Amino acid sequence: MKKISTPYHHGNLRQALLEIAVKLIRERGADALTIREVARRAGVTHTAPYRHFKDKASLLAAVAREGFEMMVKETKDQFSRTTQDALARLKVCGIAYIEFAIHNPARYRVMFGTGRPHGKNSALRKASEASFGLLLECIKECQKEGTVRPGEPMEMALAAWSIVHGFSMLFIDNQIREKGLFAADRESMMDVVVDHLYAGFKPN
Amino acid sequence: MKKISTPYHHGNLRQALLEIAVKLIRERGADALTIREVARRAGVTHTAPYRHFKDKASLLAAVAREGFEMMVKETKDQFSRTTQDALARLKVCGIAYIEFAIHNPARYRVMFGTGRPHGKNSALRKASEASFGLLLECIKECQKEGTVRPGEPMEMALAAWSIVHGFSMLFIDNQIREKGLFAADRESMMDVVVDHLYAGFKPN
């Protein structure tokens, strides 16, 4: 039996590194992240992190994975507070997604910004698939319910994901505020964008 | 009178650097780009690029700016080949955008991936605004034409931009193929996604 909670030398360094990494990215941007600085703040040597992460990319992948897991969890939490129909849940999906991105911009960028595809890193891939799965299920349920028009659910999920992802990216990259779109507050902007999409999903 | 076309020592090094940078990003990914390697391939010392770009970020910003300009130009070219209504042009906007992203994934990622907002770099900002402006104008024209329902054009442009941007990002990050969505070919996927959005724009 391995006691996970018991500290070895440092005391759950892996988790500490992840938290420090996120904080650092938040403070100085994603590419300013440095393994050495993370180690420094954790109070360990600059090579200690390599016991827990193969390399820098691997550390970032772990941050990303955690992000997907958080996102799924938060969405599900919102679900449980939404006792309504599937359409309501579908909207929750969109809103929760965007809210996550806005509240965790640094992490969000890591989740998608790396450029290099998740490829082999199956843990990361699984986490991201879980997130997509949530959306897909919602759409299927809506179709059963009759609140979303028939059609290949995959394609509709793709469209839905595209819009919330796109909006999130633009928002956190400041492209929106820069273009003088801050007339409306954030929440109503979100609603507008999401509604435009769902308008295209309506039956009839 | 300054003769721009005449080579000094190297011969239009600035442009050469830009081209090499893009090629490098294409080959090895955006963060593998190194000023020294760019210089090496250009056959100059590793500090020569600093005569043309303040720093690495500045070089990347120039690559991004060029990208926006290319995108606008290509869209306009497509416009001139589209003698039809404004709605047709609006669709061209979406398709051309996605096509650009797909054909220039490396550059596209630089255009949006940096994380750091364009902020002060006004040349980059202007180029990106031109691209957004094209979309905005299309929507306004469609509204005049009656092929897009009334409503704040800014908001609709935002929605439209979100979806094409989101789709592009997901596509070039391989998130789509990874999720087993390659059933449809690229072109029909594009059409489907764009159509879902425009369905929400329809009058009535």
Added chain:
DNA sequence: AAGACAATGTTTCCACTGTAAACTTCTTAC
């Protein structure tokens, strides 16, 4: 309780990076 063993952290090392400063060499305007 006593080692053996694997997990964790450290030291030392290396090739490489971004960029500043002071320099040389070329181009062009006068």
Added chain:
DNA sequence: GTAAGAAGTTTACAGTGGAAACATTGTCTT
């Protein structure tokens, strides 16, 4: 033709990612 400024070079430095060999500590077996 010469002075000035632009373009490219040399040299230097601190910081980085990561490999390798070493030291330490907790855990497992007996």
